Amino acid sequence: MTEPSAQAELLIAGGGIGGLAAALALTRQGAPVQLLEQAQAFTEVGAGIQLGPNVVRVLQGWGLQSALEAVAAWPQQLQARSALTGEVLARLPLGADIAQRYGAPYATVHRADLHSLLLAAVQSQGLASLKLQSVVQSFEEEPTGVRVSCVGENSAAQTLSAQALIGADGLWSRVRTLLLKDAPPRATGHLAYRVLVPQKILPHALRCQDVMVWMGEHMHGVQYPVCGGDWLNLVVLTESQLPADAQGWDLPRSPDAVAQDLRKALRGTCSPLQDLVRYMEGWRVWSLCERGIVQGSHHMAQGHVALLGDAAHPMLPYLAQGAGMAIEDAQVLASAWSERSLAVPQRLQHYAQQRWQRNARVQQRAQRNGQIFHSTGLMRVGRDWGLRSLGARLMDIPWLYGAQLSAGKP
Ligand SMILES: Cc1cc2nc3c(=O)[nH]c(=O)nc-3n(C[C@H](O)[C@H](O)[C@H](O)COP(=O)(O)OP(=O)(O)OC[C@H]3O[C@@H](n4cnc5c(N)ncnc54)[C@H](O)[C@@H]3O)c2cc1C
Numbered sequence: 198m199t200e201p202s203a204q205a206e207l208l209i210a211g212g213g214i215g216g217l218a219a220a221l222a223l224t225r226q227g228a229p230v231q232l233l234e235q236a237q238a239f240t241e242v243g244a245g246i247q248l249g250p251n252v253v254r255v256l257q258g259w260g261l262q263s264a265l266e267a268v269a270a271w272p273q274q275l276q277a278r279s280a281l282t283g284e285v286l287a288r289l290p291l292g293a294d295i296a297q298r299y300g301a302p303y304a305t306v307h308r309a310d311l312h313s314l315l316l317a318a319v320q321s322q323g324l325a326s327l328k329l330q331s332v333v334q335s336f337e338e339e340p341t342g343v344r345v346s347c348v349g350e351n352s353a354a355q356t357l358s359a360q361a362l363i364g365a366d367g368l369w370s371r372v373r374t375l376l377l378k379d380a381p382p383r384a385t386g387h388l389a390y391r392v393l394v395p396q397k398i399l400p401h402a403l404r405c406q407d408v409m410v411w412m413g414e415h416m417h418g419v420q421y422p423v424c425g426g427d428w429l430n431l432v433v434l435t436e437s438q439l440p441a442d443a444q445g446w447d448l449p450r451s452p453d454a455v456a457q458d459l460r461k462a463l464r465g466t467c468s469p470l471q472d473l474v475r476y477m478e479g480w481r482v483w484s485l486c487e488r489g490i491v492q493g494s495h496h497m498a499q500g501h502v503a504l505l506g507d508a509a510h511p512m513l514p515y516l517a518q519g520a521g522m523a524i525e526d527a528q529v530l531a532s533a534w535s536e537r538s539l540a541v542p543q544r545l546q547h548y549a550q551q552r553w554q555r556n557a558r559v560q561q562r563a564q565r566n567g568q569i570f571h572s573t574g575l576m577r578v579g580r581d582w583g584l585r586s587l588g589a590r591l592m593d594i595p596w597l598y599g600a601q602l603s604a605g606k607p
Contacts, residue, residue, distance in 0.1 A: 205231035205326060207534070208345050208359045210333040210372050212239055214246075214308070215506025215523030216365035217315035221259060222531035224322035231357065232319075233331035233347055235366075241312040243481075244391045245423040245430030247408065248306060250299035250598045252521035255528045257301055261314060268310035270422035271302050272408045275592060277584050280413030283467035286584035289592040291408070299598045305408065305421040307393070307428065311520075331355070333371055336362050336502065342541070343501040360541050362502045363530070365523070368486060370508035376499055382486035382511060387567070389483040389514065390433040390459045394476075396422070403473050405429060410570070411470050414577055416462060417570040418470060419517075431477055434485075434515075435462040436571065455480040487511055491557040497549035500542050505530060510556040515566035518559050518597070526552055528602055551602075559597065 207223060209216050212234030220232050248256070248269075256265055273292040278285050289295075291303040319325050328349070336345045342360045349355045364372025368382055396404045406426050411418040418433040437458075459480060463471055491510050497503060506523030526548075533548035572580050583591060 205229050205357075205359050207231075207361045207363055208233060208333075208343070208357055209363045209365055210345075211364070211366035211370075211506075211508070212236070212316075212327065212329075213365065213367055213506065213523075214241070214312055214315065214520045215367075215508070215527065216363075217312065217319055218524045218527035219363055219365055219505055219530055220319045220325045220327075221315055221322065222527040223534060224319065224324040225259060226531045226535045227324070228531070228534055229324045229326075231326040231328065231359065233328050233333055233345075233357075235330070235332040237330055239312065239316055239327075239329070241308040243393055244308055244432070245393065245421060246306055246308045246311060246520055247421060247517040248304040248311075249518065249521055250295055250301040250303055251600060252518075252524050253301035253304050254299070255524050255602070258528070259318065261318060264314040264318070265304060265306070268314065268425065269304040269306040270406065270424070270426040272305055272406060272421060275303075275408040275410065277592060278409060278411050279581055280411035280416065280418060280466045280470055283469050284581075286412075286581055287588040287592060289589045295598070298593075298595075303408075305423055305430070307423040307430075308520075310424065333364075333366065335375060336372070338500050338502070360501065361545060364502065364504045364508045365506050367507045368488075368511045370504065372502065373504055373508045376502050376504065377496065379488070382488050385485045385487055385513065386436055387485040387513070388435050388437055389485055390435070390455060390480055391431070391483065392477040392480045393423070393428055393430050394478065396427060396429050399429065399473075399476050403469075403476060411466070412570050412580070413466055414573040415571050416466075417515075420473070429477075431473065432514075433459060433463070433474070434567075434570075435459075437462060452478065452480050455482045458482070485513060487513055490560045491553045494546060494549035494553050497553050497556075498542075498545040501545070503530065503545040503548060509552075510560055512560045512563045513567050514563070515570060516559060516563040516597075518563070522556055522559055525555070525602060532602075555600065562594075562597075 206228045207230045209232040275289040277287045296302040330350045332348045334346045343362045345357045347355045406422050408421040416435045420431040423430050497509050505526045529551050530548045533544045
């Protein structure tokens with residue numbers, strides 16, 4: 198484990214993509230941090246992640262372009278297809294085209310690769326102490342900072358003090374529960390079936406280097422390449438009765454049982470999609486949960502404590518921007534932290550003021566996408582007609598991809 202080289206100014210609860218991004222952005226600004234992760238090792242689930250140009254731009258700004266090039270795929274187009282007939286309804290050019298419009302390309306990457314490159318970058322900054330097996334339990338505000346109680350290795354209790362605490366502890370955030378005192382996340386009844394396979398095991402016709410969104414009724418699927426294009430990621434999202442054991446994210450069902458459920462959910466879809474599902478092995482299933490839309494800056498920071506990533510604004514994955522917003526949060530938090538003439542609570546408020554509306558808008562758009570992607574009857578006919586006639590104009594999202602993050606001024 199990395200030891201601190203200086204007294205930490207901030208404690209970060211959680212070492213997922215959001216927590217590591219925060220540690221990197223802050224240490225790049227010269228702020229020493231201590232990151233507390235409850236798990237025994239820094240890991241990420243075996244699944245893919247899409248990074249829009251708004252996110253790639255931030256990563257490039259952190260000097261991660263070549264690390265990203267070593268692991269990412271760079272799809273040339275996003276295709277919207279009917280899951281019922283297989284028809285290509287619309288295409289949005291990505292690659293050089295989107296890079297020219299927004300200053301960075303669209304990337305797709307294995308989550309573990311993104312997590313590892315962030316971790317390596319944090320470690321090379323030398324200003325972060327990274328502690329595994331440290332579960333944040335509670336915090337207390339003090340006049341000049343915050344006191345955090347954790348349980349460490351061998352159940353040893355520990356108390357740490359710093360100027361600020363950042364809750365980057367994900368959907369089920371303990372820091373959020375203590376700060377906002379709100380109810381736990383709600384299950385949406387939507388399930389995400391996920392799988393990753395090497396492209397070489399697939400017949401040529403099923404291999405794919407583009408992002409492809411299959412839209413049906415009450416379901417949609419998204420496939421894209423990861424690991425430099427060598428692997429194919431597929432996620433299929435359905436609306437079903439939750440199995441009785443649906444408590445966590447990675448439901449305890451055997452891959453065969455999951456594949457069987459999925460094949461049932463895909464009855465009536467076109468044969469290219471069904472063929473793809475049949476060839477993919479090792480399915481896992483997640484129950485998707487959500488919380489309300491962020492309502493104001495007080496939902497992201499109060500006093501010496503701020504929330505970041507899924508702890509602040511969990512969202513349905515229908516805009517593929519949850520991790521992206523965590524990375525943007527990290528960049529804005531670090532800019533706000535560098536306003537050294539301000540007191541800590543004001544710096545955190547500036548961060549929250551700059552982030553909450555954008556996060557709320559992305560949460561709302563993700564919800565709306567879910568309704569559009571899963572629409573039925575006349576709504577579905579209208580959706581397909583709209584995509585056929587408006588094409589890329591409907592799929593491009595300039596306010597999302599083109600936004601310039603503010604430099605930290607209120
Ligand atoms: C099916 C699916 C597809 C998705 N696709 C995309 C996509 O294409 N693009 C995109 O940008 N986003 C996508 N997302 C969203 C993205 O996965 C999340 O938004 C992102 O991973 C959130 O990162 P985080 O660091 O905030 O939280 P997490 O990844 O949940 O990390 C939280 C960390 O905190 C630790 N922790 C929890 N409690 C404590 C505690 N008390 N003390 C210490 N540590 C603690 C946990 O162990 C964990 O390591 C997708 C999500 C799903 C479900």
